[in-house]
Amino acid sequence: MSEEDKVPKTALNLMLELIVGRKKELKLMIRAVEKGLPIIIEGPVGTGKTEMAKALASSLDKLFVRVDGDDSLTSIKLKGWYDPPLVIEKGFSRETFIPGPLTQAMEEGGIFFYNEVNRAPSETINAVLTALDENLITIPQLGEIKAKKGFISIFTYNPQDTVATNPLPKAFYDRCVWINVTHQTLEEMLQIVKLRTNSEDSLLNQISCEIVEATLNHPELEYGSTVRGAIQLVSLLLGEEKLEEEILITYVISVHSRKIRCKTTSRKTEEEIIIEIVSKILSKYDDNDRISRKKEN
Ligand SMILES: Nc1ncnc2c1ncn2[C@@H]1O[C@H](COP(=O)(O)OP(=O)(O)O)[C@@H](O)[C@H]1O
Numbered sequence: 001m002s003e004e005d006k007v008p009k010t011a012l013n014l015m016l017e018l019i020v021g022r023k024k025e026l027k028l029m030i031r032a033v034e035k036g037l038p039i040i041i042e043g044p045v046g047t048g049k050t051e052m053a054k055a056l057a058s059s060l061d062k063l064f065v066r067v068d069g070d071d072s073l074t075s076i077k078l079k080g081w082y083d084p085p086l087v088i089e090k091g092f093s094r095e096t097f098i099p100g101p102l103t104q105a106m107e108e109g110g111i112f113f114y115n116e117v118n119r120a121p122s123e124t125i126n127a128v129l130t131a132l133d134e135n136l137i138t139i140p141q142l143g144e145i146k147a148k149k150g151f152i153s154i155f156t157y158n159p160q161d162t163v164a165t166n167p168l169p170k171a172f173y174d175r176c177v178w179i180n181v182t183h184q185t186l187e188e189m190l191q192i193v194k195l196r197t198n199s200e201d202s203l204l205n206q207i208s209c210e211i212v213e214a215t216l217n218h219p220e221l222e223y224g225s226t227v228r229g230a231i232q233l234v235s236l237l238l239g240e241e242k243l244e245e246e247i248l249i250t251y252v253i254s255v256h257s258r259k260i261r262c263k264t265t266s267r268k269t270e271e272e273i274i275i276e277i278v279s280k281i282l283s284k285y286d287d288n289d290r291i292s293r294k295k296e297n
């Protein structure tokens with residue numbers, strides 16, 4: 001065992017093994033947890049919001065209860081409900097009450113993680129707000145359940161997600177520590193891809209991340225793709241000896257074309273933009289024998 005292994009790792013060190021970059025944000029998250037403050041992580045899709053919350057939970061070794069926002073998640077599902085056959089047998093009691101994820105996290109002093117909270121119905125968000133305010137929830141017939149010390153809530157929110165979502169009330173931000181994340185640099189994306197795919201194919205990793213970066217900076221795109229697309233492309237092509245432009249284009253279209261969106265002012269399609277991006281990136285590697293370029297007609 002090395003000297004380093006003997007020293008217990010701090011939560012931050014553990015998180016840094018799971019998350020590339022974001023050191024300032026991770027430190028802030030740990031501090032917020034120590035102070036019992038709820039956290040909301042805001043950012044576009046694929047920026048590591050869910051991964052950061054999961055990393056925090058695993059580095060703190062706490063019960064982690066996750067729910068994903070959708071419009072069927074009512075406050076009853078969140079708090080808990082009574083089991084009808086048991087109630088007939090034993091009446092209303094803690095024994096016949098089946099706690100929902102919020103109650104479970106409160107009773108055990110764990111982490112309540114609400115992913116994509118803006119997809120929740122506003123009635124559910126109000127129930128969560130009450131729980132944040134008073135650190136307790138009221139259950140009919142049972143009364144109040146108080147949160148055990150250590151209970152903490154983490155939320156994620158993608159403001160660009162506008163389908164079936166509700167804007168979060170001001171009161172929500174008023175109670176939370178807000179952490180904003182955006183897409184990471186090319187260098188960081190390369191590290192993320194390596195971490196997630198174990199790929200040592202530096203050319204494939206590089207091309208895959210450059211494609212994502214090109215979509216993120218493209219003037220004709222309303223929004224670009226995400227590092228998740230780079231991870232997918234590397235996973236799909238890992239082990240390929242040759243990288244043929246035509247095949248690559250098929251894969252890149254499959255991975256990225258529905259992750260990006262053209263501006264309404266653009267006359268091109270997403271597919272056309274992808275073909276241009278791939279061609280431009282490959283032209284930088286023209287002298288690499290692994291790459292075979294498309295023949296011009
Ligand atoms: N900073 C990062 N460090 C490690 N992995 C990351 C990072 N950012 C994103 N990822 C990876 O990229 C993918 C998308 O991240 P995710 O947390 O699901 O994004 P979001 O929740 O913001 O949509 C996941 O596979 C995740 O592991």
Ligand SMILES: [Mg+2]
Nearest residue numbers: 049050115156
């Ligand atoms: Mg997510």
